[in-house]
Amino acid sequence: MLFFILKRIAGMIPAMLAISVLAFVVIQLPPGDYVSTYAAQIAQSGERVDSAVLESLRERYGLGENVVVQYFKWIGGIARGDFGDSFEWRQPVTELIWGRMGMTALISLCTLVLMWAFSLPIGIYSAARQYSVTDYLSTAFAFLAMATPNFLLAIVLLYITTMWFGVSVGGLFSPAFENAPWSLAKLWDFITHAWVPIFVLGTAGTASLIRIMRANLLDELHKPYVEAGRAKGLPEARLILTYPTRVALNPFISTVGWVLPALISGELIVSTVLNLPTAGPLLLQALKSQDMYLAGAFILLSGALVLIGTLVSDILLAISDPRIRLS
Amino acid sequence: MGGKIEAFQGRRHGGDIFFALATAALAQDYKQAPELDALVASGDLPAVAERLGAEPRVIVPVDEVGTYGGTFRGGMVGGNDRNMLFTYFGYEPLLAWDADWSGEVEPNIASGYSASADSKSFTFTLREGMKWSDGSPFTSDDVAFFIEDILPDEKLFPSKPGWLTVEGELPTISVASPTEFTISWTKPNGLFIINAASVYGVQLALLNKAYCSQFLPKYNENADAEAKAAGATDWSERMVAMCGIGIEAIERWRNPERPTLEAWRITDPYVAGATRVAFERNPYYWKVDTAGNQLPYIDDLSISVNAESQTLLLSVLAGEIDYEVRHTANPINLPVLAEGMEAGSYHISSRESRVGNAMTISVNLNSQDPIKQPIFSNKDFRIALSHALDRQAIIDTLYLGQGTAQQVSPRQGTPFYNEKLATQYLAYDVDEANRLLDSIGLDKRGGNGMRLAPDGSPLVVNVAAVTALGAMADAAELFVQYWQAVGIDARFAAMDRTRFYEEKTASQHDIVVWGATSGGIDVFIDPRDYFPFSTESNFAIEWGKYYTGAGGQEPPDYVKEQWSLYDQIKGTSDPEQQAALFQQILDIAADQFYQIGVSTAINGFAVVGNTLGNVPENTPTGWIHPDPGTLNTEQFYFKQ
Numbered sequence: 001m002l003f004f005i006l007k008r009i010a011g012m013i014p015a016m017l018a019i020s021v022l023a024f025v026v027i028q029l030p031p032g033d034y035v036s037t038y039a040a041q042i043a044q045s046g047e048r049v050d051s052a053v054l055e056s057l058r059e060r061y062g063l064g065e066n067v068v069v070q071y072f073k074w075i076g077g078i079a080r081g082d083f084g085d086s087f088e089w090r091q092p093v094t095e096l097i098w099g100r101m102g103m104t105a106l107i108s109l110c111t112l113v114l115m116w117a118f119s120l121p122i123g124i125y126s127a128a129r130q131y132s133v134t135d136y137l138s139t140a141f142a143f144l145a146m147a148t149p150n151f152l153l154a155i156v157l158l159y160i161t162t163m164w165f166g167v168s169v170g171g172l173f174s175p176a177f178e179n180a181p182w183s184l185a186k187l188w189d190f191i192t193h194a195w196v197p198i199f200v201l202g203t204a205g206t207a208s209l210i211r212i213m214r215a216n217l218l219d220e221l222h223k224p225y226v227e228a229g230r231a232k233g234l235p236e237a238r239l240i241l242t243y244p245t246r247v248a249l250n251p252f253i254s255t256v257g258w259v260l261p262a263l264i265s266g267e268l269i270v271s272t273v274l275n276l277p278t279a280g281p282l283l284l285q286a287l288k289s290q291d292m293y294l295a296g297a298f299i300l301l302s303g304a305l306v307l308i309g310t311l312v313s314d315i316l317l318a319i320s321d322p323r324i325r326l327s
Numbered sequence: 328m329g330g331k332i333e334a335f336q337g338r339r340h341g342g343d344i345f346f347a348l349a350t351a352a353l354a355q356d357y358k359q360a361p362e363l364d365a366l367v368a369s370g371d372l373p374a375v376a377e378r379l380g381a382e383p384r385v386i387v388p389v390d391e392v393g394t395y396g397g398t399f400r401g402g403m404v405g406g407n408d409r410n411m412l413f414t415y416f417g418y419e420p421l422l423a424w425d426a427d428w429s430g431e432v433e434p435n436i437a438s439g440y441s442a443s444a445d446s447k448s449f450t451f452t453l454r455e456g457m458k459w460s461d462g463s464p465f466t467s468d469d470v471a472f473f474i475e476d477i478l479p480d481e482k483l484f485p486s487k488p489g490w491l492t493v494e495g496e497l498p499t500i501s502v503a504s505p506t507e508f509t510i511s512w513t514k515p516n517g518l519f520i521i522n523a524a525s526v527y528g529v530q531l532a533l534l535n536k537a538y539c540s541q542f543l544p545k546y547n548e549n550a551d552a553e554a555k556a557a558g559a560t561d562w563s564e565r566m567v568a569m570c571g572i573g574i575e576a577i578e579r580w581r582n583p584e585r586p587t588l589e590a591w592r593i594t595d596p597y598v599a600g601a602t603r604v605a606f607e608r609n610p611y612y613w614k615v616d617t618a619g620n621q622l623p624y625i626d627d628l629s630i631s632v633n634a635e636s637q638t639l640l641l642s643v644l645a646g647e648i649d650y651e652v653r654h655t656a657n658p659i660n661l662p663v664l665a666e667g668m669e670a671g672s673y674h675i676s677s678r679e680s681r682v683g684n685a686m687t688i689s690v691n692l693n694s695q696d697p698i699k700q701p702i703f704s705n706k707d708f709r710i711a712l713s714h715a716l717d718r719q720a721i722i723d724t725l726y727l728g729q730g731t732a733q734q735v736s737p738r739q740g741t742p743f744y745n746e747k748l749a750t751q752y753l754a755y756d757v758d759e760a761n762r763l764l765d766s767i768g769l770d771k772r773g774g775n776g777m778r779l780a781p782d783g784s785p786l787v788v789n790v791a792a793v794t795a796l797g798a799m800a801d802a803a804e805l806f807v808q809y810w811q812a813v814g815i816d817a818r819f820a821a822m823d824r825t826r827f828y829e830e831k832t833a834s835q836h837d838i839v840v841w842g843a844t845s846g847g848i849d850v851f852i853d854p855r856d857y858f859p860f861s862t863e864s865n866f867a868i869e870w871g872k873y874y875t876g877a878g879g880q881e882p883p884d885y886v887k888e889q890w891s892l893y894d895q896i897k898g899t900s901d902p903e904q905q906a907a908l909f910q911q912i913l914d915i916a917a918d919q920f921y922q923i924g925v926s927t928a929i930n931g932f933a934v935v936g937n938t939l940g941n942v943p944e945n946t947p948t949g950w951i952h953p954d955p956g957t958l959n960t961e962q963f964y965f966k967q
Contacts, residue, residue, distance in 0.1 A: 030823075030825060038407070055486070090578065170638050179603055272635055276634075285406055289405075
């Protein structure tokens with residue numbers, strides 16, 4: 001088992017390097033650089049900036065240098081734990097990302113847990129009671145929820161709460177708690193606000209997990225070992241939960257690796273719409289303004305998350321199904 | 328222009344003129360916000376008269392003497408929006424322009440000034456006993472600290488602000504007393520006072536010497552070591568991080584310990600990851616109202632940091648913003664904002680735009696295409712393009728009929744208005760346009776019916792506009808149709824902002840549509856639309872580069888004549904002479920017909936919460952004259 005994990009981790013290193021090159025290429029692709037975007041932004045709001053100032057900015061940020069040199073400077077810094085400075089915020093990237101990534105992880109985890117908490121029992125129930133009213137209802141919900149884009153749901157929710165109830169649900173805290181240290185009151189404030197993004201982020205995922213669980217379980221339910229168990233007189237609930245459900249969970253576990261990055265990338269648009277203090281809006285803003293070290297750090301971390309997610313699902317699979325480890 | 332400051336302050340409001348004597352309120356009559364009473368009683372804060380100094384500035388409230396209290400709610404968007412804070416709460420120059428931007432310069436931090444007859448030296452008088460937000464005295468030394476220690480430093484100021492240099496020469500300062508100093512150059516700087524009253528003038532009294540000098544090796548031999556211990560690469564980085572040297576530096580809104588002269592001091596800084604920036608009252612603020620109440624009226628500021636302007640718009644609609652002029656004040660939002668007025672408990676207040684046109688159409692005179700360059704340089708080509716536009720139809724379509732057909736020119740009613748420049752070639756005359764195009768060798772047509780270049784090759788003209796700025800892209804699409812109607816194969820090129828800037832800075836564009844700038848009092852400060860002045864002069868960027876010394880191409884003599892006239896303007900401080908010289912610049916601009924305009928500028932608007940008092944109506948909007956800072960936000964108050 002340890003060898004298996006080590007082998008997987010060794011494989012991640014070249015993948016990570018490839019991701020870092022890709023991330024750097026992606027953030028270099030658009031024409032211009034941070035300084036030209038900055039100049040354009042300034043000019044748009046009617047403000048003026050000296051062209052001498054722009055040149056000195058370019059020089060300070062080392063934007064005139066060769067791209068390969070820039071890459072090695074960047075990756076060399078990261079190896080030492082220095083992600084560079086954000087041009088836009090004029091702060092070290094490390095000061096920016098961890099808080100935001102933490103909030104993202106918190107929201108994503110809550111969403112993931114709730115998704116599983118709802119989708120597993122519903123999926124199992126609708127497979128066991130195939131073609132019942134409940135099954136049809138959950139199927140209808142699942143198709144509707146999967147077909148609704150998250151950001152649209154977010155916009156509709158925002159519209160309804162603002163226009164009908166006169167309160168905006170943007171953000172994760174009330175103004176009074178935004179800058180306050182954590183406390184019980186702040187936690188409660190968080191809960192009253194966090195249900196919106198969790199609901200928005202979770203619906204489509206829950207719906208698709210319900211469908212996956214239902215289909216997987218239906219494949220198993222008619223297999224001979226289930227029939228045998230039933231013939232032996234096992235109670236129906238115990239029979240389904242103990243054997244076919246465990247097998248049906250396999251494809252579930254192998255997709256854990258994809259759920260993590262999907263939550264974070266789906267979060268990007270939703271949290272921008274809902275104005276959440278998570279990584280999404282900061283990444284989007286960094287990409288728009290070509291704040292390359294900040295954007296690069298986020299892309300790199302998202303890439304790392306895919307790899308970590310895959311590793312986690314590999315390990316989980318190996319634990320739950322020994323056949324996988326051997327092959 | 329550059330009006331002499333009298334013993335009183337005048338403010339024009341709604342046609343009436345109010346005057347208030349600077350010494351109207353006696354020292355013992357000064358009142359303070361209730362939240363400060365306890366601090367004074369406990370001895371943590373000196374008495375209000377002591378904090379205000381001997382001659383606080385008296386602000387005449389716009390409508391009435393206000394009441395203390397409340398939290399102002401505003402909104403920012405994204406990570407580069409530090410200038411929202413600057414324009415709202417950071418406009419505290421030595422001298423200030425009045426709210427109407429009539430051209431009068433009022434005393435602000437300085438109580439008065441005098442200029443030498445040759446415009447080479449300027450003597451300022453400061454207010455006796457005025458203090459920084461930490462209670463330390465504000466004196467001439469603080470200004471001298473900036474001029475002598477900060478401005479010349481290559482690390483802190485790698486490129487010097489244009490308005491503080493005369494032909495590359497930095498100013499010198501001589502301090503006569505704690506309240507009197509003289510700034511001078513060896514050559515005249517006739518635009519210094521209007522620049523000092525503009526947004527840039529804030530620079531002179533931004534840094535507290537007592538606090539900021541601790542980061543300079545000159546004053547603290549351990550500065551570099553301390554900087555490194557604090558995680559900075561060297562002392563200059565630490566200095567910028569703690570004091571925020573430039574007026575537009577984001578660091579200005581970072582360090583709660585940095586003393587300031589502004590009405591509110593920051594408590595929750597504008598750092599990455601912040602979702603809310605907060606301020607509290609500066610107990611040492613040096614302004615009072617006519618009844619002797621120390622300003623500001625409003626206790627705290629609470630500014631949300633939004634990911635998107637649409638989120639901010641939603642907050643405005645929900646009545647969660649007290650004043651918004653920066654991100655939602657876009658004509659596209661007007662219908663939805665008008666609809667939400669009652670539910671959101673706000674109203675829409677008009678803001679007069681002072682720019683020279685609704686937009687500029689710039690044909691690239693410095694085109695790098697050997698075939699296009701002579702065509703674009705031909706004035707008749709540009710005249711033909713101008714005649715081909717049905718301006719009234721465009722105004723009706725884009726601006727619901729607001730605005731009058733006009734070329735790019737300073738506004739009517741200012742001393743800089745130039746009749747010829749404003750009104751030439753406005754007629755919608757397709758026949759004339761066709762005749763002119765035929766006459767300049769564009770008389771051959773290709774298979775698609777479009778005109779060919781003189782050498783027989785197809786003449787495709789790209790018209791670029793930035794899609795994010797909706798109105799300009801819409802306009803560009805209309806222009807293209809009109810030009811195609813006279814046989815010019817114009818194509819609309821929607822562009823992302825960055826790409827747009829890349830192309831135009833490299834002079835690779837054919838025609839670009841962009842906003843106009845100065846059209847009022849500010850024409851001297853940024854005359855980019857009237858002669859090649861900078862890389863923002865879209866019609867001749869290479870000549871602009873040549874002027875700023877950044878390479879480029881040498882221009883023809885008429886451009887050089889404009890430059891020399893502009894130098895003469897800087898060499899005098901007589902407003903009439905300056906205006907006369909500027910008219911000569913504009914005459915040349917009219918002869919050359921550099922840019923095509925469409926309509927007089929369309930007015931802007933602000934969203935104002937119904938409970939917010941002392942907000943004047945219909946005042947100008949701008950960057951040089953940054954509103955609402957120019958409206959004196961310290962006298963805004965919440966009605967009971």
